[in-house]
Amino acid sequence: MKWMSAPARPLLLLACSLLLSACKTQDVFPTLTLAVSTTNLNDDGGTMRVMARLNGAVSEPLSVPITFSGNAVLGQNFSVSAGEITIPAGVDSGFITITAIPGTDTSSKQIIIALGAIADVLPQTPNSFVVTLVRANADRDGDGVPDIDDDCPDDFGPAANNGCPWLGLLINEVLYDPAADTAGDANGDGVRDPLADEFVELFNSNPALDISGFTLSDAAQVRHTFPAGTIVPSNGVIVVFGGGNPTGSFGGAIVQTATEGQLNLNNAGDILTLRDSLGNVVAVFDINGLSGNPDEAYSRNPDITGDFVQHATIPAANGALFSPGRKVNGSNF
Numbered sequence: 191m192k193w194m195s196a197p198a199r200p201l202l203l204l205a206c207s208l209l210l211s212a213c214k215t216q217d218v219f220p221t222l223t224l225a226v227s228t229t230n231l232n233d234d235g236g237t238m239r240v241m242a243r244l245n246g247a248v249s250e251p252l253s254v255p256i257t258f259s260g261n262a263v264l265g266q267n268f269s270v271s272a273g274e275i276t277i278p279a280g281v282d283s284g285f286i287t288i289t290a291i292p293g294t295d296t297s298s299k300q301i302i303i304a305l306g307a308i309a310d311v312l313p314q315t316p317n318s319f320v321v322t323l324v325r326a327n328a329d330r331d332g333d334g335v336p337d338i339d340d341d342c343p344d345d346f347g348p349a350a351n352n353g354c355p356w357l358g359l360l361i362n363e364v365l366y367d368p369a370a371d372t373a374g375d376a377n378g379d380g381v382r383d384p385l386a387d388e389f390v391e392l393f394n395s396n397p398a399l400d401i402s403g404f405t406l407s408d409a410a411q412v413r414h415t416f417p418a419g420t421i422v423p424s425n426g427v428i429v430v431f432g433g434g435n436p437t438g439s440f441g442g443a444i445v446q447t448a449t450e451g452q453l454n455l456n457n458a459g460d461i462l463t464l465r466d467s468l469g470n471v472v473a474v475f476d477i478n479g480l481s482g483n484p485d486e487a488y489s490r491n492p493d494i495t496g497d498f499v500q501h502a503t504i505p506a507a508n509g510a511l512f513s514p515g516r517k518v519n520g521s522n523f
């Protein structure tokens with residue numbers, strides 16, 4: 191812990207007396223966090239909030255100045271309820287409202303919302319946000335899903351997938367070389383096993399899909415046949431471990447173990463093939479050319495759409511070696 195030198199003490203006491211009931215002797219200034227309720231504002235009268243929050247209640251009202259820049263014009267394209275956020279005495283947060291003004295051309299217009307100059311607080315990052323004014327009824331990819339609701343506004347896709355195209359049943363993550371010791375216990379059964387802890391994670395970018403009779407093979411033979419009644423939900427996940435007794439929630443994914451008792455993916459080079467019930471190739475994962483000793487999984491980065499990279503090299507993984515049933519960052523799909 192860092193203790194203040196004597197000359198700093200009067201400044202600290204002043205800051206504490208002005209601001210925080212929660213202020214401790216080691217806190218010089220309270221932290222201030224800025225947030226917005228959306229970064230896509232419907233230009234046809236849509237509203238949003240800009241919020242400021244301290245890490246404790248204030249004893250006197252605090253004004254938090256907000257600046258507006260960008261090519262959207264204040265008073266023409268949008269209005270604001272106030273130019274500063276007032277945090278009343280006794281609470282830790284406040285907000286202002288931004289309203290889009292209908293009837294003006296807002297194509298490609300953005301509002302940059304930022305924290306203005308303020309003393310006696312420690313602003314956290316981010317302290318600025320870019321908000322895009324989205325034309326209410328525009329549908330620039332022509333898929334019938336308005337831009338404001340379209341998760342992929344530049345790619346034609348069905349409404350059932352929020353305007354994004356279906357990508358098919360795809361391999362999203364593969365562990366063919368579980369790390370030594372408990373770090374390699376991917377199936378969570380408390381035992382690290384070089385075969386049982388191997389896994390394949392599949393993502394179903396389709397409507398709900400019956401994959402009964404589909405198979406997973408290595409270069410030598412079929413290693414898993416998906417049993418009757420295997421239906422993967424739309425945008426759902428299924429994980430097949432080599433074996434063992436998979437223990438955990440795995441992000442709510444369907445979990446199976448290889449029907450032939452192992453996936454037997456060779457570290458030195460192998461090829462994993464997913465086939466449908468007629469034997470047609472659906473997806474392939476080629477280990478040849480990848481690390482022969484990664485001690486961790488390969489995952490798409492970003493999940494679903496990216497290329498395969500070693501799991502722990504992805505910053506969002508936060509050092510995790512694998513994420514069966516979950517996104518790289520550990521959250522559910």
Ligand SMILES: [Ca+2]
Nearest residue numbers: 329333335340
């Ligand atoms: Ca669209």
Ligand SMILES: [Ca+2]
Nearest residue numbers: 342345347353
């Ligand atoms: Ca779309």
Ligand SMILES: [Ca+2]
Nearest residue numbers: 375379381382
């Ligand atoms: Ca295990």
Ligand SMILES: [Ca+2]
Nearest residue numbers: 363513516517
């Ligand atoms: Ca994963």
